[in-house]
Amino acid sequence: GAAYRCFCSPQRLQLLRRDALRRQQTPRYDNRCRHLTATEVAQKLSQGLDCVIRFRLERGVQPFQDLVYGWNKHEVAEVEGDPVILKGDGFPTYHLANVVDDHHMGITHVLRGTEWLASTSKHLLLYKALGWEPPQFGHLPLLLNKDGGKLSKRQGDIFLERFARDGFLPEALLDIVTNCGSGFAEKQMGRTLEELISQFEVGRITTHSALLDLEALPEFNRIHLTRHIENQGLRQKLVRELQGLVELVYGDQQVDPDVLEKEYVERVLLLRKGHISLLKNLVSSDYSYLWVRPLVSRQQLQTISAEVDKIGKLVLGLLTRPAAALTVEELNRELRKVQEQTRETKYSSMMQLLRLALSGQQHGPSVAEMMVTLGAEEVCGRIHRALSS
Template identity: 40%
Template sequence: MRLNILNRLLVVPTRKACNIRGLAERPRVRFAPSPTGYLHLGGLRTALYNYLFAKSQNGVFILRIEDTDQTRKVEGSVDALINDLEWAGIEYHEGPGKNTECGPYIQSERLPIYQEHIAELLKNGSAYKCFCTERRLNVLRRDAVKSQRIPKYDNKCRSLSEQEIKDKINAGIPYCIRFKLTSECQTFEDMIFGGIAYDVSMNEGDPVLMKSDGFPTYHFANVVDDHLMAITHVLRGVEWQISTTKHLLIYKAFGWTPPRFGHLPLIVNADGTKLSKRQSDVKVEDYKTKGIYSLALVNYITLSGGGFDHVPGAGVRIKSMEDLAQEFQIDRISSRPSRLNPDLLEECNRLEIKRQLQDEQLSKQLSSKLEKLIVEKYPEQNKNVTEEHIKSVLNWATARVTRIEDLTSSEFGFLWILPSNAPTNFDRDLLIKLIESLGEMERFDQEYLKDRLREFSSSNNVKFPVLMKTLRSVLSGLKEGPGVAEMMSLLGKAQSLDRIKAVIR
């Protein structure tokens, strides 16, 4: 006779819970993702706002991994998720690898805890064993759809007698455990959306709390863990708002005081369409590999989602995590969907590059990164990659590019390597005179060069546009791009002269 897995697990030793009363003296929030793949932008926003809330209130930020659906678990995703959070500057106080008395923080390691609490609900009559097969449930769904009714469980097993339950268990019939929904409208004050009221029993049958394999459902584990971890505030996506009324009924069945709830609005595209996880631009990993800096992405999210005093017309400013935490106000979060503006992200990244250049240590790291990119992009060519030249280009580039990687593109390749398509139809004598003239210059800044080149063209009876076209080709091999005087100033006097001399030899 096959013994139901859940029946075996229901007999468990009592575990000591953490000291809730002592912990709840400080605000405690959590980010509780499922390890089903990559961390996407919506998940990062949820983690960030929980982190900033905790930081602003001198509270505790917890990372909890909700992996009760083992069929969707992706190997390595927990490590990847933690790495993404660390990259973004989001540090958790409690969680995997930082266990305290409220651990473990991975739900699949907390099964005995859920068994204790499901036994409590069975004992007080708030839950019951359901033996309905998947086949019967499918028939109910099909009939409901055919009759244009809301598909929901008909609560059949709620009325089973004690003897019927014993007979089914003895027969080895698998069962799950369902929660008895009450027909009452639950209300709560959403910290972002205001008053919410909903009668979940109008649209759902009794929900499953514990599956036949001994694993809890999201709704049950979520409530138990939030209570035992002394969570005081729950900030999560608006898609969970209606489920909150179901969770409140479970809190009531245990006699527990629920935390306060706030639901973050949807993140949508600029045109209002919903972001898709299949899009290549919603993964945090994609932003990292495309040259977006963590603080730029963090500021981009806050600029799109509210929660801060952004003064209209004041422009964009990159704020540190400390600044963001000090300014964070949960009542400033808009309930309207957060529209993403890709141009704003590029501006944030440009400003972050500029900010890093003003820090000596970060500036050196940027220079090293750019030097590595140049060597990788142009491995065979002779390169001009001195530290002074790289720093000069980086300072110049803050007004022109939004990503360091752009500086190794074909448009800016002239900054590092000699042009491969130098012109052949040029006035050799004119260039020799130009070399002499440039060599005598004590200054080599853009404005000074522009004036001297114009004087040179006039005194040598050559049209200025023709001279500029020739010089652009000699210096860069490009037909268009930055101004010639700007190019020469960036390349420096020695490099500019060397390039002109190279074509007349």
């Protein structure tokens, strides 16, 4: 038959290997047990000897057409010994398992790494021995690190769990992997799954390896996160995730319950879309003012401008209108007018003063955006507290 029992001990196989290496040859099994008679096999089994099942490799393999590499064939019988397909414990090796699994799952196209190209003729012999029609094979170029080294599962930073834990979206991972390889007419960031499907062409896959620059992943994620925020259904999921992150990061501080309200969290997302690469960016120290009121003294504000009271009064006057009427564009115009009513305070200094009063920070989004995000009532409260402290 196409398979046979092999009783060779690990010690004998090790000696074969050492002898081949000593002669500077590639180690291979010498197919010794292929020639055992039925009587010899029965005798060894009666003695309780351990065995494995090997597949009998035949010469004269048929060429196959790979979807990427074209016509190929590898005379595996000339370069290697008969492979083990069932181990001593009864478990199959990859060579048998992948053939059986793919057949019973009705797989029509096998797409795998190019390192398996040389094994395909062996797998086709297994399909032939089992009397099954083989699928089509396509071997894809390897993904390499930015420095040209092969990506490996031994590198802990390439596991999907790590990317999910860090907040990267599945769409962003799919986008960067397909963008760094081939199969498309041009490179393009931000493709949706539907666009990937419609634009992909097998004939455009190249045979050279692709460099995967994971430093670009945050930018890919920023694009897809923006899409999620703009989609009302997906945005609700982000709202819930952000609420959980706020409680996790700032739960031991005095967080006003209002900042966990859906309407407020949603407003934060909509105003910051396009500016963040990961949802967790919004709970970093740069955005702490969104969730926890800063401690800012009147004295700190006075070091920026002596007109702190006048500026505070004028800005508070802007906020008498309903919060819904506040827009970033309107506030930018009105804040310019406020500065024109001061005597000595430059516009940049006034923005610095207001940013400090509202966030306790020197950098961040525009003051107008901060005011719209926080809402009129919260802005007034923070300005009052800063002036009276």
